[in-house]
Amino acid sequence: MPEIGTHPEPGTRPEPEAQPMPVREAADLANRVLDEVERAVVGKRRPLTLVLAAILAKGHVLIEDLPGLGKTLSARSLAQVLGLDFARAQFTPDLLPADLTGSFLYDQRRSEFEFRPGPVFAGLLLADEINRTPPKTQSALLEAMQERQVTVEGRTFALPDPFCVLATANPVEYEGTYPLPEAQLDRFLLRVGFGYPGADDEYDVVARRVARRREDTVLEPLTDAAGLRALQATVETVRVDESVGRYCVELAAATRTHAHVQVGASPRGSLGLALAARAFAVVRGRDYVVPEDVKAVARPVLGHRISIKPELWMSEASGTSVVDEVLKRVPTPATLERR
Ligand SMILES: Nc1ncnc2c1ncn2[C@@H]1O[C@H](COP(=O)(O)OP(=O)(O)OP(=O)(O)O)[C@@H](O)[C@H]1O
Ligand SMILES: [Mg+2]
Numbered sequence: 001m002p003e004i005g006t007h008p009e010p011g012t013r014p015e016p017e018a019q020p021m022p023v024r025e026a027a028d029l030a031n032r033v034l035d036e037v038e039r040a041v042v043g044k045r046r047p048l049t050l051v052l053a054a055i056l057a058k059g060h061v062l063i064e065d066l067p068g069l070g071k072t073l074s075a076r077s078l079a080q081v082l083g084l085d086f087a088r089a090q091f092t093p094d095l096l097p098a099d100l101t102g103s104f105l106y107d108q109r110r111s112e113f114e115f116r117p118g119p120v121f122a123g124l125l126l127a128d129e130i131n132r133t134p135p136k137t138q139s140a141l142l143e144a145m146q147e148r149q150v151t152v153e154g155r156t157f158a159l160p161d162p163f164c165v166l167a168t169a170n171p172v173e174y175e176g177t178y179p180l181p182e183a184q185l186d187r188f189l190l191r192v193g194f195g196y197p198g199a200d201d202e203y204d205v206v207a208r209r210v211a212r213r214r215e216d217t218v219l220e221p222l223t224d225a226a227g228l229r230a231l232q233a234t235v236e237t238v239r240v241d242e243s244v245g246r247y248c249v250e251l252a253a254a255t256r257t258h259a260h261v262q263v264g265a266s267p268r269g270s271l272g273l274a275l276a277a278r279a280f281a282v283v284r285g286r287d288y289v290v291p292e293d294v295k296a297v298a299r300p301v302l303g304h305r306i307s308i309k310p311e312l313w314m315s316e317a318s319g320t321s322v323v324d325e326v327l328k329r330v331p332t333p334a335t336l337e338r339r
Contacts, residue, residue, distance in 0.1 A: 018229035026234040027285035030056070033081050033222055034283075040077045040217040041070055042208065043201030047192045048074060050300050051166065053279035055082070055124075055228070056235050059189025059272070060145050060165040062304065067170060069194040075126040075166045077217075083224035084123030084162065091133035093176065097140035101150040102157075115152065120144050123160050123225055127167040131177045138180060141165070142187050162228050182263065182307050189272050190297070191304040231282070238278040239288040243333035247291055248273040251298060254326040255306050260317040265305040272301045291332045299323050 020026075034048055041048065051074065054061045063071050072088070079086035089100055102118035119125060120141070127141055144150050145165050149158045167188070169180070185191070197205065208217075223231070248270045256264030277293040284293065299320050306319035 018226070018233040020233040020237045021230050023234060023238075023282060023287040024285060026231050026282050029223060029227070029231065030283045033078075036081045036219055036222055037074070037077045040219055041074050042204045043197045044070065044074065044194055047194050048078075049280075049283060050190055050192050050297065051078065053276055053283055053297065054190045055162070055164050056231050056282060057189060057275045057279035058162070058164075058232055059276065060167070060187065062185070062188040062191040063166060063168045063194065064171050064191055065168070065193045065195065069196065071166075071168045071194060072126060072128065074194070075124065077219055078166075079124040080219045081222055082124070082228055083221035084164075084228065085160070086124050086126070087119035087122035088126040088128060089119045090128050091130045091137065093132060093134065095133045095137050097137050098152070100137060100140055101144065101152055104153060115155070115157065117157070120150060121157075121159060123162055123164070123228075125163075125165045127165055129170055130167045131169045131179055134178055135181075138178065138184065141167070142184050145187055160225070162225060162232065182305075185304045186266065186268055188304065189276055190300040192300050235275075235279045235282050237287060238281050240274055240278065241288065244277075244289050244291060244294060245274060247294055247330070247333050248277070250330050251294070251323075251326055252302065254330050255302060255322055258322050258326065260308055260312055260322055262307045262309045265302050269302050269305045272305075273297060276301050295327060295332075298327055302326075 021029075030052060034045060034052060037048055038045060051061050051063075055078070063074075065071060075088075076086060089095070098118070100118050100120050102116050102121065104113040105116050106112075107114045130138060130141065140150075144159060148161070148163055149156050151157075170177075196202075209215075251273060252265040252267070252270035254264075255261060255269070258264065273294055274289070276297040277289045280293045280297055281287070281289045286293075302323045303319040306322050308317050308319065308322070
């Protein structure tokens with residue numbers, strides 16, 4: 001069967017050279033990263049795997065959940081273990097685009113303007129509570145995410161590579177918040193929730209904290225920016241059979257015709273499915289995608305790209321409930337036999 005993803009599109013700008021590693025090696029590293037992060041973050045292997053898959057797929061993640069569920073801890077821990085510069089920006093109502101991107105300051109001594117980079121110049125940026133800042137600053141962030149560069153007073157600066165945004169949004173605070181427009185939610189490869197820990201895990205959080213006699217757990221960096229670029233290059237080598245590529249398209253298309261849906265997932269959604277599933281396959285130690293990889297990422301990839309009809313806003317219907325139904329309805333392609 002023909003494959004997609006093995007030939008670069010003609011005319012596309014070549015990525016900065018990073019050599020892929022063997023998939024076994026990449027999977028081993030990815031799983032050791034998760035093990036190390038789990039020394040600090042208790043009982044969140046699944047959402048952490050999804051977040052790591054998004055980072056490997058060069059995507060950005062929206063973490064939507066209540067306060068105190070370990071979002072900041074997870075972002076900081078991932079940055080530490082992946083050996084990335086970490087920056088955190090609190091999106092308050094008075095945050096200006098320049099507070100994020102940086103700005104030119106006058107240097108008295110040299111009598112010239114000098115660019116002072118803002119927090120966006122980081123390997124991993126935790127954009128905390130993005131729905132508390134007005135649209136102008138939100139769009140400065142989304143622009144940086146999309147273009148991987150920022151323009152300040154007509155001068156353009158490239159962001160570091162890798163550059164990954166983990167943005168958090170609190171789902172309960174409606175007052176004084178600026179919900180992201182659907183068109184902008186689309187920019188996030190995944191949306192994940194952390195959820196409450198089970199009682200045993202929560203006890204573990206408490207017990208570990210008491211036992212270590214201090215706030216922070218010190219984590220070992222297991223790789224660095226160059227290593228992460230190699231992991232990302234590995235994801236680009238993962239094959240997607242036509243049957244699996246078409247499955248991604250059918251899932252996205254089925255969200256558009258669902259009875260509860262006002263606007264379904266765009267082609268950016270089907271693309272997101274294929275890209276995130278490839279990264280998930282690498283974590284699972286395969287250099288090809290199986291339909292189970294697509295299913296594993298379908299809720300977090302598609303859920304936030306679906307708007308429900310206004311008359312159903314008070315009902316149980318949601319983006320993720322639509323994805324669940326679509327997953328049941330669309331036939332799964334036969335499992336691939338592998339060479
Ligand atoms: N799953 C977990 N494993 C370990 N520690 C946890 C976990 N969940 C919460 N904690 C602890 O609870 C506290 C709050 O976590 P954190 O600051 O990461 O929450 P948050 O989701 O960023 O909250 P907010 O939305 O208020 O910023 C921290 O001390 C953290 O160590
Ligand atoms: Mg936090």
